[in-house]
Amino acid sequence: MKKLINTPESVLTDALAGIAAFHPQLRVDTGNRVIVRADAPRTGKVALVSGGGSGHEPLHGGFVGPGMLDAACPGEVFTSPVPDQILAAAKAVDGGAGVLFVVKNYTGDVMNFQLAAELAADEGITARTVLVDDDVAVQDSTWTAGRRGTGATVFVEKIAGALADRGADLDKVAEMAEKVNSASRSFAIALTACTTPSAGRPGFDLPEDEIEIGVGIHGEPGRSRGKLKPAKELVALAMDAILTDQPLGAGDKTIVMINGLGGTPLIELYVVAAEVAAVLAAQEVRIGASLVGNYVTSLDMAGVSITVCRADDEMLDLWAAPVATSGLRWGS
Template sequence: MKKLINDPSRVVDESVEGFGLAHADLVAVHTDPIFVSRAGGARQGKVGLVSGGGSGHEPLHAGFVGLGMLDAAVPGAMFTSPTPDAIAPATVAANGGAGVLHIVKNYTGDVLNFETAAELADADGIEVRSVIVNDDVAVEDSLYTAGRRGVAGTVAVEKIAGAAAERGDDLAAVTAIAERVNANVRSMGVALSACTVPHAGVPSFELTEAEIEIGIGIHGEPGRRRIPMAPADEITEMLTTPVIEDLGIGGSDQVLLLVNGMGGTPLSELYVVYRTARRILEGRGATVARSLVGNYVTSLEMQGCSVTVLRLDDELTTLWDAPVHTAALRW
């Protein structure tokens, strides 16, 4: 294992410290317990958005703290859910008096710990609602979750709900927008290689040089099937077609197409995947109205990618286009 780390047990602490130093104009880092909030604190009268999860998926979630997206993010240990004692103060920090929305990827530990933190916040007089993101079409009931996993579609939920909060929507309206995005977004991923969690020191699963895993989870959970390595167009077809069919995309649909890297795949290869995924969508009659290509929900240094499709309407498109200024996403 070769990694630019010091002590494996200190990777998250040192990484978050460096992130805070690099983006001090955008975020404030809190260390005991560890969470990241917007620089300058919560905006009064605005619904606060909080998300979080195990580290190793950067820039998710801390990279999306800032104008137009999250108000706070809670990084857990590598591939490990954050604890309620960190989520609760992050919720307080995000509260501007209009309530707080928790955006939670559908992993059992995340769901339970965010629920506990919401109960603690409620006891402090903060109204909290939650949206569970479960966009992965690959498998139901994996190692980490009951039901579908939350993966790269989380970026769309955080961006669009964040824009709704920024324009002044109340908590019920922001929650409804987040739920609408989740209902209309689907993803599926592939791994060409495994990743190595620092404290483990060995790959999280085994793939030979001739194999790939279709439908992989962002923690290395098994996918739909393991197959021989294939050309990019064939792999992209295996990812994109189930997403389209699950959403029922066709005819007059306008969509956002996100090709997300898992951390170890060059951008040049992600654009090869995007090219084919777009062609497949357009072949079904859909219009790709918005696009995003890059590393947004990663799995350490895993080679691979995921394809995410969000069915858009006029309001969701307007909210996607609304200004955003975070470390990892800005326009």
């Protein structure tokens, strides 16, 4: 294993120190392992809190800031954050209007955010949860009942975050978050396995000419193994899975993310992007907004995930609203 770390045990603590040093607009509570926007709590604003295992950066810490998350709770690599940690985040950001937990659908995450919501209620904080479960590859998986939550998390955090910024109440923000999740579908393909610092070797074995079709963001098995194929054929597989689950037609508008899993060069993501655009154009589906890059990673895994959200004008407008995080940043 070759990694730029000090020790496998100190990766998260060390990374949090780096985030604190390089992003003065964030407040990092190293003890509780919580990343909070420095101006929290914002009185009267619904606060968004997300979290999950580390190793998917910039998700979630990279999305803390004005227009998106108020706090993130990173667990150890590929390990859920604990309830007390999530509670500490909720307390740090609650401005009296309640807290929305954005939770990817993994059993440990779901359970710990649920416990945190109960602890928060005991302290007088109203917390609602939205589950993200956009991955159409498989029903149930290694750590999941139902569908896994992946790329749509970025869309949920951005769009619901913008609505919270505009002063919507907790019910409205939660409703929008659920709407974005319901409108989104993802599918991922891995060319290589990833290596966690603690394991020190790849999470699964993948022969030199094979790929994992429908892989999860921790390396969970997908639908099948297959031979490496040209990008055009891989995109056809992925888009077929996505569009079979949610058909799109002429005039539909979308937000599309071509997401690198951590070890894939950006130039390859653009090769994939071209093929995705061709599939959508053939159906006269419009790309209203998009991201191409590393947003929900699996450490050093080579591969790509594609996320397509059928977006209405309100969602596109909220997408375009200003955001100022280390992972996603633009002005009005």
